[in-house]
Amino acid sequence: MAAALLGARLVHERLGVPPRIGRIVEVEAYGGPDDRASHARAGATARTAVMFGPAGVAYVYLVYGMYHCLNVVCGPAGEAGAILIRAVEPVEGIEAMRDARSTRLAGRHRRGSGPSVGGRRRRDVPDQMLASGPGRLCDAFEVDVSFTGADLCARSSPLRLEPSPPGDRTPNPVWTPRVGISYAGEPWTSLPWRLIDQGSSSISTAVHHPRQLR
């Protein structure tokens, strides 16, 4: 399932905003209650109930009280499972992504920090960094918890998945351990359930910053 998503398109079409399209370059697989790294490890809660439902719908949650993360529910209804979409490479609607990110950042830092937040120009962020991480991706695509339960596989959905177009660059899939789950213990921390497209420059920064070893 994760392998099928690599290279596929994430599309958000919304009234008044140019369509935003990203090529999926990084995903992580999460299982059911057995998987100590999965949100489903405690069974179905108000937040995670959708993980136990039918496949192909969105599960969006908030991490650290601040960032959204987009998952695709997988497996048969009754069995929990999801694929976290960690990064996409912007393909279309790049300015809309940039705008969405600036807006969210401005709102987020309005509180608490001083008036000199605008010192660094957000226009300087390179295209390939706009959605190179699960939190960044949701900022750029304006995905929040209200999308939980939405069907990602219907052509008519504003937020949806589409197959990679013919002639698209072939992904170079590489499996690695998942990120930021040291609390789960072995064997879960070492299982290579994270899949990246090795050729992409939009992989999340977690790769390059071993700080994530936690």
Next chain:
DNA sequence: GCAAGGATATCG
């Protein structure tokens, strides 16, 4: 160039 610290909803 880093490392450190902060923001803060949801769960155990």
Next chain:
DNA sequence: GATATCCTTGCA
């Protein structure tokens, strides 16, 4: 009390 994160600041 910890977290499936990211950004800014402060110091080398």
